[in-house]
Amino acid sequence: QVQLVESGGGLVQAGGSLRLSCAASGSIVSICVLGWYRQAPGNQRELVADIRSAGVTNYEDSVKGRFTISRDNAKNTVYLQMNSLKREDTAVYYCRCNWGRYDYWGQGTQVTVSS
Numbered sequence: 001q002v003q004l005v006e007s008g009g010g011l012v013q014a015g016g017s018l019r020l021s022c023a024a025s026g027s028i029v030s031i032c033v034l035g036w037y038r039q040a041p042g043n044q045r046e047l048v049a050d051i052r053s054a055g056v057t058n059y060e061d062s063v064k065g066r067f068t069i070s071r072d073n074a075k076n077t078v079y080l081q082m083n084s085l086k087r088e089d090t091a092v093y094y095c096r097c098n099w100g101r102y103d104y105w106g107q108g109t110q111v112t113v114s115s
Helices: none
Strands: 003-007 010-013 018-025 033-039 046-051 057-059 067-072 077-082 091-099 102-105 109-114
Touching: 003 091, 003 102, 018 033, 018 091, 018 109, 033 067, 033 077, 046 067, 046 077, 057 067
Parallel strands: 010 109
Antiparallel strands: 003 018, 018 077, 033 046, 033 091, 046 057, 067 077, 091 102, 091 109
Protein backbone atom coordinates (compact mmCIF):
# COMPACT_ATOMS: atom_id res chain seq x y z
CA GLN A 1 0.00 0.00 0.00
CA VAL A 2 1.23 3.50 -0.87
CA GLN A 3 0.07 6.74 0.70
CA LEU A 4 0.59 10.11 -0.97
CA VAL A 5 0.05 13.44 0.78
CA GLU A 6 0.21 16.64 -1.24
CA SER A 7 0.89 20.09 0.15
CA GLY A 8 1.85 23.55 -1.05
CA GLY A 9 -1.20 24.60 -2.99
CA GLY A 10 -2.86 27.96 -2.59
CA LEU A 11 -3.81 31.24 -4.18
CA VAL A 12 -1.20 33.10 -6.21
CA GLN A 13 -1.24 35.96 -8.68
CA ALA A 14 -0.46 35.38 -12.31
CA GLY A 15 3.28 35.42 -12.85
CA GLY A 16 3.93 34.11 -9.36
CA SER A 17 5.37 30.83 -8.13
CA LEU A 18 4.35 27.90 -5.98
CA ARG A 19 6.10 24.72 -4.92
CA LEU A 20 4.06 21.59 -4.45
CA SER A 21 5.29 18.68 -2.37
CA CYS A 22 4.08 15.10 -2.23
CA ALA A 23 5.23 12.95 0.66
CA ALA A 24 5.04 9.29 -0.23
CA SER A 25 5.17 6.20 1.92
CA GLY A 26 5.03 2.55 0.98
CA SER A 27 7.05 -0.32 -0.37
CA ILE A 28 7.26 0.66 -4.03
CA VAL A 29 7.75 4.41 -3.68
CA SER A 30 11.46 4.24 -4.48
CA ILE A 31 10.85 2.53 -7.82
CA CYS A 32 7.53 3.90 -9.01
CA VAL A 33 7.05 6.66 -11.53
CA LEU A 34 6.01 9.71 -9.51
CA GLY A 35 3.90 12.24 -11.30
CA TRP A 36 1.83 15.36 -10.95
CA TYR A 37 -1.54 15.56 -12.64
CA ARG A 38 -4.16 18.29 -12.62
CA GLN A 39 -7.86 18.58 -13.14
CA ALA A 40 -9.69 21.82 -13.77
CA PRO A 41 -13.49 22.06 -13.45
CA GLY A 42 -15.16 20.45 -16.43
CA ASN A 43 -11.90 19.00 -17.72
CA GLN A 44 -10.35 15.58 -17.62
CA ARG A 45 -7.38 14.90 -15.39
CA GLU A 46 -4.16 15.45 -17.32
CA LEU A 47 -0.50 14.76 -16.84
CA VAL A 48 1.58 17.78 -15.85
CA ALA A 49 4.94 16.08 -15.33
CA ASP A 50 6.40 12.82 -14.14
CA ILE A 51 9.77 11.53 -13.07
CA ARG A 52 11.21 8.02 -12.99
CA SER A 53 13.34 6.67 -10.19
CA ALA A 54 16.50 7.32 -12.20
CA GLY A 55 15.49 10.94 -12.69
CA VAL A 56 14.19 10.92 -16.25
CA THR A 57 11.47 13.55 -16.57
CA ASN A 58 8.53 14.16 -18.86
CA TYR A 59 6.47 17.36 -19.15
CA GLU A 60 3.21 18.39 -20.72
CA ASP A 61 3.92 20.93 -23.46
CA SER A 62 2.18 23.90 -21.84
CA VAL A 63 4.34 23.75 -18.71
CA LYS A 64 7.73 23.17 -20.31
CA GLY A 65 10.15 25.88 -19.27
CA ARG A 66 7.91 26.98 -16.39
CA PHE A 67 7.53 23.91 -14.18
CA THR A 68 10.22 21.64 -12.79
CA ILE A 69 9.62 18.24 -11.26
CA SER A 70 12.15 16.67 -8.92
CA ARG A 71 12.28 13.84 -6.44
CA ASP A 72 14.25 13.20 -3.28
CA ASN A 73 14.48 9.44 -3.00
CA ALA A 74 15.95 9.65 0.50
CA LYS A 75 12.87 11.54 1.69
CA ASN A 76 10.40 9.75 -0.62
CA THR A 77 9.15 13.13 -1.74
CA VAL A 78 8.38 14.55 -5.15
CA TYR A 79 8.23 18.27 -5.82
CA LEU A 80 6.74 20.47 -8.49
CA GLN A 81 8.22 23.93 -8.75
CA MET A 82 5.79 26.10 -10.68
CA ASN A 83 6.98 29.46 -11.99
CA SER A 84 5.36 32.05 -14.24
CA LEU A 85 1.95 30.75 -13.29
CA LYS A 86 -1.00 31.50 -15.55
CA ARG A 87 -4.72 31.54 -14.90
CA GLU A 88 -5.07 28.40 -16.97
CA ASP A 89 -2.87 26.56 -14.45
CA THR A 90 -5.75 26.78 -11.97
CA ALA A 91 -6.74 23.24 -11.02
CA VAL A 92 -6.58 20.59 -8.36
CA TYR A 93 -3.14 19.01 -8.53
CA TYR A 94 -2.75 15.33 -7.75
CA CYS A 95 0.30 13.23 -7.01
CA ARG A 96 0.51 9.73 -8.48
CA CYS A 97 2.74 6.70 -7.91
CA ASN A 98 2.54 4.18 -10.71
CA TRP A 99 4.39 0.92 -11.20
CA GLY A 100 2.86 -1.63 -13.52
CA ARG A 101 -0.49 -2.66 -12.13
CA TYR A 102 0.10 -0.68 -8.96
CA ASP A 103 -1.46 2.75 -9.16
CA TYR A 104 -1.92 5.17 -6.27
CA TRP A 105 -3.21 8.75 -6.05
CA GLY A 106 -3.16 11.47 -3.45
CA GLN A 107 -6.16 13.52 -2.40
CA GLY A 108 -5.10 16.60 -4.32
CA THR A 109 -4.21 20.20 -3.53
CA GLN A 110 -5.92 23.24 -5.00
CA VAL A 111 -3.91 25.76 -6.99
CA THR A 112 -5.69 28.97 -7.92
CA VAL A 113 -4.04 31.60 -10.09
CA SER A 114 -5.67 35.01 -10.12
CA SER A 115 -5.21 37.72 -12.70
